[in-house]
Amino acid sequence: PPNPDEEEAIRKLRLQALMLGTEVEDLGKIINQQSRELEQRREEEGEKLKNSSQGVIQASENIKSINEESKKGRRKIRRLQKRIKPHTSAIEKIINDEEGGEDRDDDDNDDDDDDDDDDDDDDDKKKKKSKKKSKKKSKKKNKKKDGKNKPKSGGLRGLLGLGKKGQ
Known part of the structure; x- marks a missing residue:
């Protein structure tokens, strides 16, 4: 025959186990929900x-x-610049000729000095020749600087005096 105290203790333990089981189930549900949210x-x-x-x-x-x-565009621009360059240089030359861009020395044969001293005349001629050479050199230098170092403003339109496209 079972002992009533033992039966009571067993019933309490079963009740506790049942309560713990439900708590474990609830905690499991909470953990599953949190893991789904995460x-x-x-x-x-x-x-x-x-x-x-x-x-x-x-x-x-x-x-x-x-x-x-942009690389393709730069290549196209370079190609166009190469194609346009002979035309622009010809146009620049025409513009310079029209404006009198190159200095013409008509003073080559100005020997108004009627000195009998030939040494002075030779010295004057040498000085004039050296001045001409230096002028030519400076013109060449200026042309090189103008062509290579200055940014081209307006390109062909700028040289022709047409201005911007929208004007």
């Missing part, structure tokens, strides 16, 4: 990172394509 947040953050990384990749691809197009 997984959902992780997926959302992963999507955000994925989208942002795709945005970065897209931006870098856009930059690459822009750089390639």
Whole structure:
């Protein structure tokens, strides 16, 4: 025959086990819910990172394509400049001729001095020749500087005095 105190103790233990079981079930449900929420947040953050990384990749691809197009544009500009250069130099020459851009020395034979001293005349001629040479050299230097170092303002339109396209 079972002891009533033992039966009471067993019943209390079963009741406690049942209560602990329900608590464990409740805690399990809470843990599952929290883990689902964390997984959902992780997926959302992963999507955000994925989208942002795709945005970065897209931006870098856009930059690459822009750089390639600018290279192509620069190449086209260089080709056009090479094609236009003979024309622009001819136009510059015409403009300089019209404006009297090159200094003409008509003073070559100005020997008004009727001195009998030939040494002075020879010295004067040498000085004039050296001045002419220095003028020619400076003109050449200026032309080189004008052609290579100065930025071209307006290109062919600027040389012809047409101004900007919209004007």
